[in-house]
Amino acid sequence: MSAQTFFIGFFGLAAVWFGIVVFRTFSMVRSALALLFSQTALGAMFLSMQAEFLGVLQIMMMATEMSIMAIFMVMFMMDPGGLGEMDMTHQKRLSLSAGIVSFVAAVAVAVFVDWGPVAHTAPDAAQQTVDLGLELLGRSMLIFETAGVTILTAMIAATAVAIQPATWRSKHEH
Amino acid sequence: MSIDLLLALITGAALFGVGIYGALSQTNLVMIMMGVELMLAGAMVNLVAFWRYLHPDNPAGQMFVLIVMTVMAIEMAVGFGVAIARFRAKGSVEMEEAVELKG
Numbered sequence: 001m002s003a004q005t006f007f008i009g010f011f012g013l014a015a016v017w018f019g020i021v022v023f024r025t026f027s028m029v030r031s032a033l034a035l036l037f038s039q040t041a042l043g044a045m046f047l048s049m050q051a052e053f054l055g056v057l058q059i060m061m062m063a064t065e066m067s068i069m070a071i072f073m074v075m076f077m078m079d080p081g082g083l084g085e086m087d088m089t090h091q092k093r094l095s096l097s098a099g100i101v102s103f104v105a106a107v108a109v110a111v112f113v114d115w116g117p118v119a120h121t122a123p124d125a126a127q128q129t130v131d132l133g134l135e136l137l138g139r140s141m142l143i144f145e146t147a148g149v150t151i152l153t154a155m156i157a158a159t160a161v162a163i164q165p166a167t168w169r170s171k172h173e174h
Numbered sequence: 175m176s177i178d179l180l181l182a183l184i185t186g187a188a189l190f191g192v193g194i195y196g197a198l199s200q201t202n203l204v205m206i207m208m209g210v211e212l213m214l215a216g217a218m219v220n221l222v223a224f225w226r227y228l229h230p231d232n233p234a235g236q237m238f239v240l241i242v243m244t245v246m247a248i249e250m251a252v253g254f255g256v257a258i259a260r261f262r263a264k265g266s267v268e269m270e271e272a273v274e275l276k277g
Contacts, residue, residue: 019188090270131233132236158254
């Protein structure tokens with residue numbers, strides 16, 4: 001077994017394990033941190049697969065995203081520390097069945113499909129970044145620009161939804 | 175088939191399965207969003223693996239990963255916007271209490 005295979009398996013296992021921990025702990029802050037570790041392990045897995053740019057991007061993005069998520073968890077949960085051991089789940093059996101069925105189906109597809117010849121080498125990190133940059137500003141420019149505009153729209157929409165309505169303000173001020 | 179590709183695809187499948195369990199079983203909006211994040215992470219692993227082991231010379235594969243990351247960011251932004259609106263209106267983000275979408 002090569003070192004690359006070992007690290008892909010190790011970080012993959014870590015990502016799945018921390019993903020499971022997200023829903024097993026009662027503490028919501030620990031849930032957010034477990035999700036952060038899961039996503040970081042995924043970033044390390046990308047690095048093991050020689051996708052350097054995506055690996056670094058994943059780790060940087062998720063570190064920020066999950067820190068914000070942890071703050072929201074503390075703001076909105078009734079029991080963020082988890083000391084009350086509140087059960088905040090429903091339809092557990094159905095959810096578990098759906099999760100297992102989708103996992104088995106996806107693994108079956110992965111195992112039984114003939115994926116064709118596998119490439120053993122990938123372009124080096126610098127070449128990958130050059131290629132991706134040319135792709136983003138060339139053939140895929142419209143998709144890239146659409147993604148940018150969609151994020152802007154989402155930011156405006158999220159602010160519009162979250163802003164205090166004037167009726168609410170007047171009701172609570174008087 | 176390459177063992178590395180198989181490992182990556184199995185990891186993606188496992189993350190997707192855990193994500194579906196979380197999205198369906200949790201009653202809190204933020205926890206449901208965490209489940210959706212895990213499902214998207216599963217899709218992302220598959221995309222990276224397909225790019226690396228099947229088409230490493232085509233950067234469009236990496237482009238798809240960037241789009242999934244965008245979807246993750248949008249999901250977080252809009253989800254938290256809805257969570258703030260819901261918390262302000264009803265004082266909780268428990269989805270079992272949300273039988274209607276009215277604010």
